[in-house]
Amino acid sequence: MAHDQVMVAGLPEAARGDGKCWLASPDGGVSAVAGPATDLYLDPTGDAAALNAPQLLFSAPGDFQLSARVTVDFQATYDAGGLIVWADERRWAKLCFEFSPDDEPMIVSVVTRGTSDDANSIVLDGRTTWLRVCRLGPAYAFHTSTDGRRWSLIRVFTLGDDDLPTQVGFLAQSPTGGGCEVAFDDVRFRPERLADLRSGD
Template identity: 45%
Template sequence: MAEIDLGTLAVVGAEYGSVRHLTGGAVIAAGGGTDAFSPPDGGAAVDRLPGLRLTCPEGPWMLTARVAPRFAAAFDAGALMLRTDSGIGGAGDWAKLAFERSPDGRTMAVSVVTRGVSDDANGPDCEGEALFLRACWTGAAYAFHISVDGARWDLLRFFALPGRVVAVDIVAQSPTGAGCEVWVDRVTLTAGAPEDLRDGS
């Protein structure tokens, strides 16, 4: 399982932040007011995220990344964002797995599944400066996992999306703050998916 050279990936959302490539990884810096969310109560949808984009292969796959946000404000986060063929450019269907700061200062795993409007769910509190995030396509559905060490994985969400995920963005966000920097490293994209999504593998 070889790590991806982040310098080979396309930069997306450059108008909302920046990407700096450093030895061993990259820093994605989001400006203030950056987010992706389509409120289920009818509020205005937003999709303003800087990051790096990977194109998904055919067949089942797994993408992992370690993110270490420099948290400052509520909802600052580093995240993986699954983009369907209808969900590039802000409209349609997409999903996001984030390591995020809550309004009361806790840091936690958060997932958002958007089928026209967003279904937002808070996961467990996660201590430490970094968290491994993993997105999987099984060939029939999608799964989000988190890990503190990159070895044992806990299932956070198992879901479907209309359309096909064609890209995964590694992003930073700062919806309520002045900006957030996220260190990203140990990014891998491999063929296949876990045989059992719930056994820690």
């Protein structure tokens, strides 16, 4: 698959993704349209793996904080937009704003080390929220926020290898639907360690 560079305001370098899916927006953000039956999930029950969700990735060595406001045009169950940490097809993690089977927008996180560990979190109103991923040495942390200022911790994890090179970025998915449009704006990147995981900052 050919990958194109996409300039997103606030990032330290151009991100790379499938140019058919990702489009830089005039306000400095980026949007994507995930096609039908797109997902990123290695089912722990042994069902078929899905690794075709559109991703837009860039390199971020060392400690960092990446956040964005995410708006999802929810249409079908599991439609989602989110942030992702990617090492390879067997080691990655995603923090998603996802449409639940009960037709509720929900924060969902998946950590994959061979197979995927899927965890549902809080239910939200509306189609917009803020997501953040931070790296702290060998560990990563996922947070969410309703205003982009005060943050709630969702989970802390590793991908199982302290020295594993990773990329970070954005994804969109529509596992059961006919496609899903996702927009990211207010993108912020800070190449520094988060001081306190649980302070709300």
